[in-house]
Amino acid sequence: MKRGSQNKVVLVTGASRGIGRDVALAFARDGARLILAARSADRLAQVENEIRALGGDALSVPTDVTVAADAHALVEAAMHRYGRIDVLVNNAGIGKVGAVESPTFEEDLSHTLQASAFGMIHVTRHVLPILRQQRSGTIVNMSSVMGRKAFTRFGGYAIVMHAVSAFSDALRQELAGSG
Numbered sequence: 001m002k003r004g005s006q007n008k009v010v011l012v013t014g015a016s017r018g019i020g021r022d023v024a025l026a027f028a029r030d031g032a033r034l035i036l037a038a039r040s041a042d043r044l045a046q047v048e049n050e051i052r053a054l055g056g057d058a059l060s061v062p063t064d065v066t067v068a069a070d071a072h073a074l075v076e077a078a079m080h081r082y083g084r085i086d087v088l089v090n091n092a093g094i095g096k097v098g099a100v101e102s103p104t105f106e107e108d109l110s111h112t113l114q115a116s117a118f119g120m121i122h123v124t125r126h127v128l129p130i131l132r133q134q135r136s137g138t139i140v141n142m143s144s145v146m147g148r149k150a151f152t153r154f155g156g157y158a159i160v161m162h163a164v165s166a167f168s169d170a171l172r173q174e175l176a177g178s179g
Helices: 018-029 041-053 068-082 105-134 155-175
Strands: 009-013 033-038 057-062 087-090 138-141
Touching: 009 018, 009 068, 009 105, 018 033, 018 041, 018 087, 033 041, 033 068, 041 057, 057 068, 068 105, 087 105, 105 138, 105 155, 138 155
Parallel strands: 009 033, 009 087, 033 057, 087 138
Antiparallel strands: none
16 A cells, blocks of 8 residues: 655654644654654653654654744754655644733733744745755645634634734745645
C-alpha cells in the first residue's frame, strides 16, 4: 500500500500535545519524517519517542514561536537534519477566553496574537523561501470556526482566528500557481 506522506518532511508546531501531537502521529503513521516544535522539551521528547515506537523518524526542537530567533533556529535545524521541508503545520497557539470588559482582555488578546498569529507568521516566513526554492510544499494553518464568526466571551480569540484566516487567504492568493 502506497502511503501519501512516505518520506515527506513535515514540520509541526504545537506538537507536544492535543491536535498537534495527533497530527504528528498521523503523519508518522503515514511514513513522514517529523520535525516537532513546542515550548515543552519534555512533552516533545515523549511525542518523539511515540513516533520512534511506530518506526518513524523525528527531530524535537524546543521552540517558542513568539520569538523570531527561535522560529529561525527551528527551520535551520530542520534543514540541517533533512535538507528540505515538504509540509508546514502551524498549530502552535493559545486561546484565552473572557468578556471584552474583563480587566485582562487586552493582555490576553496580546498573548494570543503573539502565539497564534505572529508565531505562525514567524515560522511561515522562514519556511517560505525553502518552499519557493523547492517549487513545492504545503502550508496548513490551524484556525477555528471563530475565524469566520465570533461568539460571546470569545471576542479576543475570534479576533486572532480572523487574523489567521485572513493571513491564510492572502498567502493562498500570493502563492497561487507557485507549486
